[in-house]
Structure formats: C-alpha cells, structure tokens
Amino acid sequence: xxxxxxxxxxxxxxxxxxxxxxxxxxxxxxxxxxxxxxxxxxxxxxxxxxxxxxxxxxxxxxxxxxxxxxxxxxxxxxxxxxxxxxxxxxxxxxxxxxxxxxxxxxxxxxxxxxxxxxxxxx
Amino acid sequence: xxxxxxxxxxxxxxxxxxxxxxxxxxxxxxxxxxxxxxxxxxxxxxxxxxxxxxxxxxxxxxxxxxxxxxxxxxxxxxxxxxxxxxxxxxxxxxxxxxxxxxxxxxxxxxxxxxxxxxxxxxxxxxxxxxxxxxxxxxxxxxxxxxxxxxxxxxxxxxxxxxxxxxxxxxxxxxxxxxxxxxxxxxxxxxxxxxxxxxxxxxxxxxxxxxxxxxxxxxxxxxxxxxxxx
Numbered sequence: 001x002x003x004x005x006x007x008x009x010x011x012x013x014x015x016x017x018x019x020x021x022x023x024x025x026x027x028x029x030x031x032x033x034x035x036x037x038x039x040x041x042x043x044x045x046x047x048x049x050x051x052x053x054x055x056x057x058x059x060x061x062x063x064x065x066x067x068x069x070x071x072x073x074x075x076x077x078x079x080x081x082x083x084x085x086x087x088x089x090x091x092x093x094x095x096x097x098x099x100x101x102x103x104x105x106x107x108x109x110x111x112x113x114x115x116x117x118x119x120x121x122x
Numbered sequence: 123x124x125x126x127x128x129x130x131x132x133x134x135x136x137x138x139x140x141x142x143x144x145x146x147x148x149x150x151x152x153x154x155x156x157x158x159x160x161x162x163x164x165x166x167x168x169x170x171x172x173x174x175x176x177x178x179x180x181x182x183x184x185x186x187x188x189x190x191x192x193x194x195x196x197x198x199x200x201x202x203x204x205x206x207x208x209x210x211x212x213x214x215x216x217x218x219x220x221x222x223x224x225x226x227x228x229x230x231x232x233x234x235x236x237x238x239x240x241x242x243x244x245x246x247x248x249x250x251x252x253x254x255x256x257x258x259x260x261x262x263x264x265x266x267x268x269x270x271x272x273x274x275x276x277x278x279x280x281x282x283x284x285x286x287x288x289x290x291x292x293x294x295x296x297x298x299x300x301x302x303x304x305x306x307x308x309x310x311x312x313x314x315x316x317x318x319x320x321x322x323x324x325x326x327x328x329x330x331x332x333x334x335x336x337x338x339x340x341x342x343x344x345x346x347x348x349x350x351x
Contacts, residue, residue: 048349050282054265058340066333066340068264075264082282089351 036116038108049085053078141185151178153186155196189213199255199289206293222311224250227318247322257321261292261328265339270348279348280339295328296321303327 013032016025057078060071068075103111154160164172189201200220208216227250235246247253266283269276283291296317304313320326 045350048347049351051346054280054282054346055343057264058343061336061340066336068260078264078282085282 033119034117036109036112038105038112040105049088050078050081053081146184150182150184153183154178155186155190155192157192197251199258200251202289203293203297207297219311219314222309223314223318224254226311226315227253230315230319253322254318257318258289258292258296260321260324261296261332262288263291263332263335264288265336266291267335267339267342268349270345272348277345277348278338278342279345280342281349292328292332295331299327299331 017028019025053074057071057074060074064070102108189205190196190198204213204216204220207219228248231246231248231250231253235243235248238246247256263283265280266287267278268281270279271277296314300310300313300317304310317326317328321328
C-alpha cells in the first residue's frame with residue numbers, strides 16, 4: 001500500500017520537476033529528502049522566582065548592616081522559596097511533555113534518529 | 123633462567139586495571155559506602171527504599187573510589203576540601219596539611235581552654251571537626267551574582283545559589299585566601315587554622331569577601347527581574 005502510494009507520489013514529483021510545456025514548476029536547490037531532525041522550539045521565557053523573598057532579605061540586610069545571624073528567619077524563608085521553585089520547575093518540565101498532542105522537539109529528533117530516512121539501498 | 127625468558131615471550135597484561143576513571147555505562151549504580159545504610163532492619167524502610175535495595179541486588183555497581191571509606195571518620199565535606207586543596211595529584215600532601223590543620227586547631231583551642239576561667243570554659247569549642255563545619259557554614263554566601271546580557275550590556279544580577287555551589291564557593295575562597303595572602307615563611311596548615319578559627323568567630327578575610335558579595339547583590343537588587351528562571 002505504501003509502495004503504491006509511493007509510486008504515484010514519485011510520478012507527481014517528477015511531473016513537477018519536468019514541468020508542463022517545458023517549464024518546471026519546482027527548481028529545488030537541495031535534494032527533496034526529509035531530514036532526520038526536527039527544528040527546535042524557542043523555550044518560553046519564564047519570570048524570576050522568589051523576588052519578594054529576596055527583596056525582604058535584602059531589606060533586612062540593609063537594616064542590620066549585613067549581619068546574617070539577625071536575618072536568619074528571612075534567610076530560611078528564602079531557601080524554602082528557592083527549593084519550592086526548583087521542585088515546581090522540575091514538575092513542570094515533566095508535565096508539559098504530555099500536553100499539546102505533539103512530541104517535544106528533542107524527543108521527536110531522538111525518535112527520527114533511531115528510525116532514519118533511508119536514502120540508499122546499501 | 124629458562125622460565126624467565128619464556129615468561130617474557132608471553133603477551134603481557136597488567137594484573138590491576140584502572141576502572142574508576144574510565145567511563146561507566148549509565149546502567150551502573152553508585153556504591154553505598156556507609157555501614158549505617160545496611161544496618162537498618164527491613165521494617166524501618168519505606169516502599170521506595172525497599173525497591174532501591176532490590177534494584178541494587180540485581181544491577182551492576184561501580185567500583186568505589188579510593189577517597190571514600192566506610193569508617194566512622196569518613197567525612198564527605200572534608201574529603202571534598204582535601205581534593206580541592208590537592209595539586210598535581212599529590213593527595214598525600216593535601217591530607218597531611220588537613221590533618222595538621224585540624225591538630226593545630228585542637229591545640230590552640232585546648233590552650234585557650236586551659237587558660238580560660240571556669241565560666242568561659244563551657245563556651246570554648248574544642249572539636250576541630252565542628253569548628254571546620256561551622257566555619258564553612260559561616261563562609262557560605264546566600265545569594266550570588268550572574269552576568270546576564272540584556273540590550274547589548276551585561277548586568278550583574280543577584281541569583282539564588284544551589285547548596286553545592288555555595289559549599290564550593292566557601293571552600294574555594296578559603297583555599298585561595300590561604301594560598302595567596304600569607305607570609306612566605308608561614309606554613310599552609312598554620313594559615314588555614316588561623317583562617318578557620320577566624321571564620322568560626324565570624325571575622326577574617328573570607329567572611330569579609332562573603333559580605334562584599336552580599337553588598338554587591340544588594341546594590342544590584344534592581345536588576346533581579348532580568349532573571350528568567
């Protein structure tokens with residue numbers, strides 16, 4: 001079934017290249033072959049996490065002349081916020097792969113490399 | 123004589139192969155060196171830990187490095203510090219310096235203890251390991267600076283640091299401080315013990331460096347929004 005559809009497709013492509021009345025429709029400068037890779041998507045720019053905690057910490061530092069023992073509460077809350085943000089980022093990276101109905105570009109490229117487009121018979 | 127000549131004719135293979143620094147297959151698991159991990163009874167373990175144990179029974183495991191031991195005196199922080207001090211692979215010298223440093227700290231503290239009055243004696247800490255850990259904790263920065271490009275210019279942006287990065291920075295500052303700012307006649311262990319005791323008391327050049335980093339971060343707090351993670 002695939003080979004039948006393949007033959008018809010090849011005839012179509014050759015007609016486009018030869019062209020009607022001697023004028024070809026397509027003038028490809030590269031071979032009409034599919035690549036084994038997918039273009040990368042631009043990663044979405046997030047926003048900075050834990051800014052409020054950081055600003056609270058810095059205000060405390062300014063007040064107490066940068067002595068850390070007096071700002072221990074703020075420091076602890078900052079660390080907890082950072083840990084939570086890191087855990088959130090990890091979870092998000094796992095979830096966004098399933099939604100959207102499409103594979104993310106890295107996984108698609110990996111799959112294509114494992115089952116590449118065969119150009120030659122050797 | 124005949125035996126040795128025929129021995130030379132055989133193809134020679136070394137008896138011991140260097141395995142640890144070759145690249146392991148990711149299938150191999152890390153070894154568990156501490157004895158406490160094995161002495162816990164079955165009932166105490168959670169489901170995950172039981173699964174981990176079963177997995178370790180089936181999977182191949184990497185060889186342990188010669189830097190880790192299962193003894194009670196093995197401390198990963200001190201091992202890391204020794205590795206960072208080591209130059210040209212001379213681990214023996216780095217370990218010697220470390221042990222001399224700890225001994226020196228103990229000597230100084232015991233001297234202080236005996237000279238102090240009854241009331242002050244309880245406050246003086248004599249265990250060099252606790253002094254080392256506390257000094258390192260005091261040297262760790264809370265926020266760091268990252269060079270981020272925005273609109274053609276580079277800005278120093280305050281960012282949160284991971285634990286590993288903070289520990290690395292503290293150790294690096296300590297070692298560079300002791301290597302650079304000392305008289306050529308003072309030994310490394312002497313200078314290290316001085317710096318560690320100063321850091322334990324929240325004074326000294328390393329603590330000053332940490333405060334300068336904090337001040338820079340506080341001065342650049344307006345650029346904190348340039349971060350995107």
